Amino acid sequence: MDMATPPNLTFRKMHGAGNDFVVIDSRGREPVTTPALARALGDRHRGVGFDQLAELRTGDDADFILDFWNADGTMAGACGNATRCVAWLVMEETGRDALTIRTARGLLQAQRLDGQVWVNMGLPMFDWQSIPLNAPQDALHLPLAGDPVGVGMGNPHCVFVVPDAEAVALDSLGPQVEHDPIFPERTNVEYISLLGPDRLRMRVWERGTGITLACGSGACAAAVAAVERGLTARRVVLELDGGILEADWRADGVWLTGPVADVFTATLTPAFLAAL
Numbered sequence: 052m053d054m055a056t057p058p059n060l061t062f063r064k065m066h067g068a069g070n071d072f073v074v075i076d077s078r079g080r081e082p083v084t085t086p087a088l089a090r091a092l093g094d095r096h097r098g099v100g101f102d103q104l105a106e107l108r109t110g111d112d113a114d115f116i117l118d119f120w121n122a123d124g125t126m127a128g129a130c131g132n133a134t135r136c137v138a139w140l141v142m143e144e145t146g147r148d149a150l151t152i153r154t155a156r157g158l159l160q161a162q163r164l165d166g167q168v169w170v171n172m173g174l175p176m177f178d179w180q181s182i183p184l185n186a187p188q189d190a191l192h193l194p195l196a197g198d199p200v201g202v203g204m205g206n207p208h209c210v211f212v213v214p215d216a217e218a219v220a221l222d223s224l225g226p227q228v229e230h231d232p233i234f235p236e237r238t239n240v241e242y243i244s245l246l247g248p249d250r251l252r253m254r255v256w257e258r259g260t261g262i263t264l265a266c267g268s269g270a271c272a273a274a275v276a277a278v279e280r281g282l283t284a285r286r287v288v289l290e291l292d293g294g295i296l297e298a299d300w301r302a303d304g305v306w307l308t309g310p311v312a313d314v315f316t317a318t319l320t321p322a323f324l325a326a327l
């Protein structure tokens with residue numbers, strides 16, 4: 052067990068449209084998450100299971116800092132759904148309607164509007180170093196089969212516009228695209244199809260996690276790709292396997308909203324922590 056890890060560790064389980072998270076609140080103490088803890092907790096049989104682990108830390112220039120971990124023990128630079136969930140939690144706790152959150156991506160704004168929590172996930176990035184890609188490429192037409200769009204949202208995304216996202220063999224194509232050498236840090240993979248004016252169906256393969264029921268940064272990347280391809284206006288509704296998300300690409304960034312579910316809190320046993 053790491054010296055920083057308390058003998059008992061309380062966490063919260065949340066999800067946003069079925070994209071599920073373990074939330075660890077380390078405000079006012081040393082952060083506790085290590086790759087080993089993330090992998091052990093992320094195991095759905097021997098641990099708890101999650102798509103991402105989100106850890107809050109105290110920050111000087113923001114209401115709090117948020118770090119994201121994948122179930123394989125790697126870190127993610129952005130996680131829209133966990134940001135929404137944690138923003139909701141802290142708004143409930145403090146009664147505030149606006150928060151600033153520091154993530155690896157930078158300072159993000161969260162706002163409660165008409166009972167819904169929106170987070171600004173920042174502006175999409177298309178330059179090859181920021182996504183990142185392995186060489187200078189036109190991100191709007193990546194040289195891969197299916198002519199996908201590459202989008203950086205603080206983490207990499209590769210968005211394919213297809214006639215029917217339902218028909219895509221996500222479990223075999225997802226890992227193939229995730230590990231394509233064009234993406235030196237691997238990528239998240241989204242398949243979208245147009246359902247109606249400003250309405251998209253989206254299925255997602257997440258880097259470091261696999262198929263998930265929803266992905267917030269992926270929904271932002273998908274909205275951006277749909278606008279760039281002339282399919283939709285800048286505000287879209289996305290139908291994910293686990294529910295509905297909404298993304299709105301404004302001048303100051305892509306704003307994201309959707310459902311938040313607070314499931315339970317629990318405490319890890321000393322035995323579990325000692326075995327890490």
Ligand SMILES: N[C@H](CCC[C@H](N)C(=O)O)C(=O)O
Nearest residue numbers: 127130131132206266267268
């Ligand atoms: N579920 C997250 C994204 C996780 C991305 C992660 N898999 C990565 O390695 O970038 C979201 O709601 O934005």
